[in-house]
Amino acid sequence: MPDTSKPAALGLSQETNIVNEEGLIKNRYIGRTFIMPTQLKRENALSVKLNANKVVLENKKVILIDDSIVRGTTSRRIVKTAKKYADKIYFISTCPPIKYPCYYGIDFPIKEELLANNKTVEEIKNEIGADELIYATIDDVRQAIRIPGLCTACLDGLYPTNIEESQKDIHKLRKSERDKLNKD
Numbered sequence: 001m002p003d004t005s006k007p008a009a010l011g012l013s014q015e016t017n018i019v020n021e022e023g024l025i026k027n028r029y030i031g032r033t034f035i036m037p038t039q040l041k042r043e044n045a046l047s048v049k050l051n052a053n054k055v056v057l058e059n060k061k062v063i064l065i066d067d068s069i070v071r072g073t074t075s076r077r078i079v080k081t082a083k084k085y086a087d088k089i090y091f092i093s094t095c096p097p098i099k100y101p102c103y104y105g106i107d108f109p110i111k112e113e114l115l116a117n118n119k120t121v122e123e124i125k126n127e128i129g130a131d132e133l134i135y136a137t138i139d140d141v142r143q144a145i146r147i148p149g150l151c152t153a154c155l156d157g158l159y160p161t162n163i164e165e166s167q168k169d170i171h172k173l174r175k176s177e178r179d180k181l182n183k184d
Helices: 006-016 039-049 073-083 121-128 138-145 164-183
Strands: 024-026 050-052 061-066 088-093 132-135
Touching: 006 061, 024 073, 050 073, 061 073, 073 088, 073 121, 121 132
Parallel strands: 061 088, 088 132
Antiparallel strands: 024 050
16 A cells, blocks of 8 residues: 555565555545544545556455554455455555554544454454455564564553553543534
């Protein structure tokens, strides 16, 4: 997937000698959809964000690499768009399953909105419509990033600070904000 996964796609291509081509073309004027405030806004933005490159995808087994799967909205759209032409879709996420809210600045504070919350890899694969789904592991991420004390709370639920007191208030506030936005 353009742009955040290009380094991973290039690395996979170099290691496997699989040709790296852009099967999906990204509209560069649409921002990060996973942080848009409502599901409707995320879906509307995705409808113009990605277009299939028929020549690259047609009648092929395709590996799609993305940086993460948060709610699954983008992943579902990616797979659906590519499946119009491709025979088989292998989906690789360079981030392990995101199962827990982030309280440190990334906008996915509600556990129930996360696709990997209480789901197996097989269930997620089926939900996004891929033929195969591969996730990086937390150890893969630690080894690649090599930052001492790297926060992986959204992956393993081990928060570096005590969030119990504020967690309920943040959850209630964010849910209220989102409910208001979804009504608009």
